[in-house]
């Protein structure tokens with residue numbers, strides 16, 4: 638097992654600042670995610686979690702700081718180029734086309750050069766439940782199945798870095814636990830995973846490292862443990878005051 642070996646850093650945000658319409662919402666965020674590692678970014682509503690992912694995917698330009706991919710400075714690189722370099726964002730609310738079948742959603746990933754069969758086989762071997770639903774419209778899948786399809790589509794690009802925004806949104810705890818087991822499998826294949834969640838419990842079972850984001854700053858990061866719980870409750874309760 639190489640679990641405790643130092644992981645090669647794939648994604649690095651250093652002193653990242655970001656603003657919308659001149660209003661700064663990230664005030665200097667430092668985060669690194671190594672190959673095969675899962676980092677959980679946790680924080681209350683409006684803390685800036687989605688903005689961190691947008692910066693990491695090149696969808697929102699940082700107003701300060703640096704973004705690095707595999708040690709290379711990619712600050713300001715366009716989202717399409719970052720995607721080709723191996724960054725995959727699965728946005729909140731599931732990245733599937735609801736009016737297309739499961740199969741058509743997967744076939745769209747043939748732009749990566751794989752055949753339809755290859756894309757489908759990879760998806761169904763990872764998520765067998767999708768095989769029985771290949772002709773069903775994606776919008777009629779259960780929430781958990783839609784997330785599986787979104788993950789399968791994302792993995793169709795063979796990403797080095799996977800960015801997940803609120804995977805658990807609206808799903809039952811058992812479904813979430815199962816999805817996170819699949820995410821742990823993906824990390825074991827060497828992918829660097831950055832997971833954003835508002836409510837921490839499920840993701841902490843698989844996370845190697847956690848960071849708390851509150852009002853655009855990271856007041857705490859480290860191994861998930863009791864001090865993280867204390868930090869989180871302070872920020873969730875504190876955000877109301």
Ligand SMILES: Nc1ncnc2c1ncn2[C@@H]1O[C@H](COP(=O)(O)OP(=O)(O)OP(=O)(O)O)[C@@H](O)[C@H]1O
Pocket residue numbers: 657658662680681682683684685686687688689835
């Ligand atoms: N497109 C936008 N234009 C203006 N302000 C924005 C935009 N997107 C986000 N913001 C603001 O930036 C701040 C951070 O938003 P962000 O979506 O990153 O938070 P979040 O932590 O993902 O929240 P949530 O848990 O609700 O998803 C919020 O104050 C939000 O209102």
Ligand SMILES: [Mg+2]
Pocket residue numbers: 686687688729
């Ligand atoms: Mg968000």
